[in-house]
Amino acid sequence: MxxxxxxxxxxxxxxxxxxxxxxxxxxxxxxxxxxxxxxxEHDPLTGLLNRAGLLTAHTTLTTADDAGPIMAVLIDLDDFKPVNDTHGHDRGNDVLAQIGERIHDIATLHGGIAARLSGDEYAALLPVRTTDPARIGEIFVTLISQPVQLGADREPVTVTASVGLALVEATDPLQEVALRRADIAMYHAKHHGRNRHCSYEPGMAMPAAEHHRGPRLRDRGQLNSKATA
Structure with missing residues (x-):
């Protein structure tokens, strides 16, 4: 060679x-x-999307060629702190994970996506397949309130949720419109007794401040911006 x-x-x-x-x-x-x-883009406890992941998914969902109106759902568990106080944070995390699975299953069944935004606050985005959001809200409220099994040697834990729903256009911003309207509706559900759902209606305003549990969803972006400025 x-x-x-x-x-x-x-x-x-x-x-x-x-x-x-x-x-x-x-x-x-x-x-x-x-x-x-x-x-x-995902919450490590539940495996659901986090806030950043939800924003990405919203962009994908609303920029599709066949994009139509969507239903924004905001879910806040009622009085979850006693669960942690009574059963400990590990068991509390188990409850949050199982509730997350239920929310994911409901969202998937209706062709949508689910996310855990923080603590005991979840969200879902669903394509609008019905003009009756109350039916969707009732499904979330009913399934979330079913007892959560924490093991054969422990009593099941029951938690309830306040659910806010808002029908929005695909072109509406996620944070400033879709989630803000669902947030307002969710606080109305809490204000009227909890363990229920409420749909956003034009002109609906946030209930009195004393009924709020910390900064509202629509305010958190402003607070974060000030903190990093």
Whole structure:
């Protein structure tokens, strides 16, 4: 074999061996990148989307060629603190995870997506397949209030939720319109007794301040902006 051919063959062998060596590293880096992206957009406790993931999903949902009106659902568990105080945070997390599964199942059944926004607050975005949001609200309220099993040696835990619903256009911003209207409706559900749902109506305003539980959803972005300014 001539010297040029030997040099070419040696180069090819070295390149092939190098590729075989680096390929596992490339695949490992790809897996790490995929995991990192997943963690950025998902809640680690429930596996649901987080706020950032919900925003991304909303963009995908509303920019599709067949995008139509959507139903924004905001779900806040009623008086969840006693669950942690009585059963401990680990069991409380179990309850949050199981409630998250129920919300995910309902959203998926109706062609939508679910998210855990914070603590005991969840959200869902559903394509509008009915002009009667009350039926969807009743499903959420009823299934969430079913007892949660925490093990054969423990009594089941029952929690309820206040659910706000808002019908919005695909072009409406998620935070400033869809979730804000659902937030207002949710507080009306709390104001009228909890363990119920309420649908947003034009002109509906937030109930009196004493009924609020901390900063409202529509205010949190402003608070975060001030904190990072």
């Amino acid at each position: 001539s010297l040029p051919l030997i040099m070419i063959a040696t180069t090819l062998v070295a390149f092939t061996l190098g590729g075989l060596t680096t390929w596992p590293l490339i695949r490992q880096l790809q897996h790490r990148l995929t995991d990192a992206i997943w963690q950025l």
